[in-house]
Amino acid sequence: MSATRTNASSHYRTSQLVTLGMMCGILLLMAFTPFGYLNIGPLAITFNMIPVAIAAIVMGPVGGLVTGAVFGLTSFLQCIGIGGMSAMGAALFAINPFLAFVQRFVPRLLDGLFLALIFPVLKKHLPNAAACTITGFLSAFLNTLMFMGALVLLFGNTEYMQNLIGGKNIILFICTFVGINAVVEMISAALITGAVGEALTKAHIVPARTGAKAKAIA
Numbered sequence: 001m002s003a004t005r006t007n008a009s010s011h012y013r014t015s016q017l018v019t020l021g022m023m024c025g026i027l028l029l030m031a032f033t034p035f036g037y038l039n040i041g042p043l044a045i046t047f048n049m050i051p052v053a054i055a056a057i058v059m060g061p062v063g064g065l066v067t068g069a070v071f072g073l074t075s076f077l078q079c080i081g082i083g084g085m086s087a088m089g090a091a092l093f094a095i096n097p098f099l100a101f102v103q104r105f106v107p108r109l110l111d112g113l114f115l116a117l118i119f120p121v122l123k124k125h126l127p128n129a130a131a132c133t134i135t136g137f138l139s140a141f142l143n144t145l146m147f148m149g150a151l152v153l154l155f156g157n158t159e160y161m162q163n164l165i166g167g168k169n170i171i172l173f174i175c176t177f178v179g180i181n182a183v184v185e186m187i188s189a190a191l192i193t194g195a196v197g198e199a200l201t202k203a204h205i206v207p208a209r210t211g212a213k214a215k216a217i218a
Contacts, residue, residue: 027067046185051071057200067112072107148174
């Protein structure tokens with residue numbers, strides 16, 4: 001019995017590591033090809049938060065932090081033309097390279113961590129599919145919130161940002177600036193993460209809910 005449990009635990013851990021490696025690989029593929037970004041308006045629509053959400057669901061804080069770091073690093077590299085060029089990133093890098101790194105990297109790192117902490121709470125009260133779907137939605141929502149928050153906080157007083165804001169109320173500026181991009185990201189992340197999370201649950205890579213509440217929902 002003990003050997004069986006050990007083998008099952010080892011297989012589960014291996015499956016988690018394989019999933020983490022796949023999510024990191026997908027992030028790199030998306031970062032260095034057009035698959036990860038759709039350039040519409042002043043900000044590109046990005047789907048790179050989806051692998052971060054999946055890794056956070058599967059491996060918890062470690063998965064969220066690792067993939068969040070990969071996402072943040074590839075985003076920063078676009079400031080210097082590696083894996084594509086971000087016009088805004090290049091402008092911010094020209095103003096202050098260190099703050100540009102913080103603005104690009106830290107929100108994505110925290111996004112992965114927060115998702116890993118949020119998912120177990122959701123899973124206690126909701127079916128796995130719903131918990132994964134909401135986690136996916138939050139991956140895009142938090143990414144947008146922290147990315148724009150860091151942008152305004154770190155660069156809000158610069159001439160570049162003042163020209164973009166154009167005297168608008170800061171909340172109005174953020175809403176109009178992210179526009180339809182944020183809506184597309186949130187819907188896409190919710191649907192894809194929910195579907196993938198449910199598939200991983202059936203494959204026993206994400207533990208299914210157990211206990212009285214799970215039976216009551218079923």
